[in-house]
Amino acid sequence: MKNEKTDGARRDSEFTHLISALQSPLPHNSSFILSPAMNRLRNMTSNIIFIGFMGCGKSSIGRRVAHRLGHQFLDSDELIAARAEMSISDIFSLEGEAGFRLRETAELKTLAGSSNIVLATGGGAILNPVNRDLFHQLGLVIWLHAEPDTLFERASRNRKRPLLEVENPRSTFFSLLESRIPLYGGMADLKIDATGLSHEQTVEKIIQQIALLENNGS
Numbered sequence: 001m002k003n004e005k006t007d008g009a010r011r012d013s014e015f016t017h018l019i020s021a022l023q024s025p026l027p028h029n030s031s032f033i034l035s036p037a038m039n040r041l042r043n044m045t046s047n048i049i050f051i052g053f054m055g056c057g058k059s060s061i062g063r064r065v066a067h068r069l070g071h072q073f074l075d076s077d078e079l080i081a082a083r084a085e086m087s088i089s090d091i092f093s094l095e096g097e098a099g100f101r102l103r104e105t106a107e108l109k110t111l112a113g114s115s116n117i118v119l120a121t122g123g124g125a126i127l128n129p130v131n132r133d134l135f136h137q138l139g140l141v142i143w144l145h146a147e148p149d150t151l152f153e154r155a156s157r158n159r160k161r162p163l164l165e166v167e168n169p170r171s172t173f174f175s176l177l178e179s180r181i182p183l184y185g186g187m188a189d190l191k192i193d194a195t196g197l198s199h200e201q202t203v204e205k206i207i208q209q210i211a212l213l214e215n216n217g218s
Contacts, residue, residue, distance in 0.1 A: 051187070063118075075119075
């Protein structure tokens with residue numbers, strides 16, 4: 001019983017820390033309207049790149065945003081799997097995470113010069129500084145996030161998460177999330193909290209903030 005209470009207190013402390021980090025303002029501006037982003041978004045014809053941890057809904061939201069803007073939707077994991085002619089899980093099994101990351105960067109490089117796309121990226125794509133540079137060259141970077149418990153619940157529904165195929169997936173999940181939060185925040189032009197929002201509400205929030213960003217830069 002004592003161990004259960006200790007474990008519970010530790011989890012509560014971890015959740016509090018993660019929520020505090022997620023709620024903190026972006027490091028390069030206290031506002032969601034950032035001047036570098038204005039240079040990358042003109043008349044909603046530029047590209048939009050979604051970053052964020054697993055379970056945040058990058059693909060689901062990205063498809064809807066692309067439809068609203070009349071853009072082409074792309075999912076980097078789908079592109080990688082199609083070129084490799086095998087699933088992401090199989091790539092991890094055969095080549096490890098290192099092999100997958102090499103394929104990821106190579107695939108992202110093929111998108112240079114693209115226009116009118118909405119790109120959903122893998123949760124770990126921001127680990128490579130080359131990828132981070134590519135995202136900023138491509139267009140507007142949006143960090144989609146939610147409360148840690150919400151992210152874990154969503155991510156757990158998908159049985160094809162190689163990084164969660166471990167003995168203690170919950171602990172691994174929160175450890176990875178904590179390590180990546182500074183990277184997401186450090187490169188995002190917009191930070192969207194989707195906690196408690198439906199897909200359509202999240203899309204509407206994104207469209208409204210993009211419109212404000214465009215108007216502010218016009």
